[in-house]
Amino acid sequence: MGNDGGSIPRRIELVKEKQKDIRLNPDLERLAAWFHCALSKQPLEPPIVADALGKLYNQDAVIEYLLDKSAYGDADKICSHIHSMKDTTKLNLTPNPAYSEAATGAATMGNLEQDIKARFICPISMKEMNGKHRFVYFDTCGCVIAEQSLKEIPSKECVTCGKPFENENVIVINPQKEELEGMKAAMEAKKAKAKAAKKAKKAAKAAMPESDTSGAVSPPKDKKRKHHSESPEGPGTPKKLNTSGISSSSAAVVMSKVAQELAEKHKKQELSSAVKSIYAKKDVKGNYLTMGTFNRYA
Structure with missing residues (x-):
């Protein structure tokens, strides 16, 4: 049939060919990983x-992501494991x-065969x-060195700042794809360990007695009640004299x-009455006269 406005199909439209794997330029991948923020x-x-996981970020980009998770479209694939700056x-x-x-910018925009000067180096x-x-x-101090330098100096202290570290604290920057699974497992194990330690610390703190800000432990509540019960009248009431300390002797x-003293006083009274009887006058009947009567007869 002709003159109907149709077209002859091409072979590529009739035969389905196997899709070829797209390979990125390794130099482009290297520049993107080591010279650019993985997020922005x-x-x-x-x-x-x-x-x-060894990925590099600009700190401002991470903060912006934490404030707004939709700030970057592919953030869920890149840094979904980052929930705070502590990560x-x-x-x-x-x-x-x-x-x-200037030289780095010209080399990046031009051919990739030219050697690009890095912004940072290994201090060793x-x-x-x-x-x-x-x-x-x-991850204990944040110091960065070449892996070869770490192998040549077998030490458990950072050669830059002297802070101690363990093997689990050494993180490879921009690792190979086959290393990512192991690093993810190590990251989850470290988070679980930190969570368990925090929980144990919280339980130990709850079991300790109450203390004030100065660090002095406050006395138990029953002792406080006993202290108040000993002085119900208040601080202004004078205390009673305690006589229990006087000995029997x-x-x-x-x-x-x-x-x-009472015996001597009684003896004096008897002596005075005897003296009066000697000098006292008697009446006609022989009775002693009283003082008033004696005066009357005198």
Whole structure:
């Protein structure tokens, strides 16, 4: 049939061919991972942070993501494991003296075969942090060094700041794809360990007695009640004299002294009456006259 406005189909439209795997330029991947923020895709600018999977971010981009999860469209695939800034580590990077922003920009925009100067280097081996050498960082202090330098200096203290670390604190920056699964498992195990330690610390704090801000432990409540019950009248009421401390010997001495004084007083009264009887006058009947009567007869 002709003259109907139809077209002859091509072979590509009739035969389905196997889709070819798209391979990215490894140099482009390297530049994207080591020179650009994994979240915002902008050039890395200090302050720079890294997560437990070794990805590099601009700190401002992570903060913006935490404030608004929809700020970046592919954030759920890149950093869904970041829930706070505690899930990242601020890196202590050593600047490269040979770095120049103008030269780096021209090389990035031009051909990729030209050597691009990295912005940071290893403080020990002076190797550039450009993706051609493996680098690691310590999540205890954030210091970054080349992996080869770590192997050549077998120490459990950071060679840069001297802070101690364990093997689990060494994180590879931008690891290979086959290393990611192991790093994810290590990240989950470390989070579970930290959560268990926090729970145990909280339980131990709840079991401790109450204390004030100065650190002095407050007395139990029953002792407080006992203290108030001892003085119900209040602080202004005078206390009663406690006589329970007086010994029985002291009381006996006082009582004997009082009895002696009474005996002497009684003896004086008897003596005075006897003296009066001698000098007193008698009446006709022989009775002693009283003082008034004696005066009358005198």
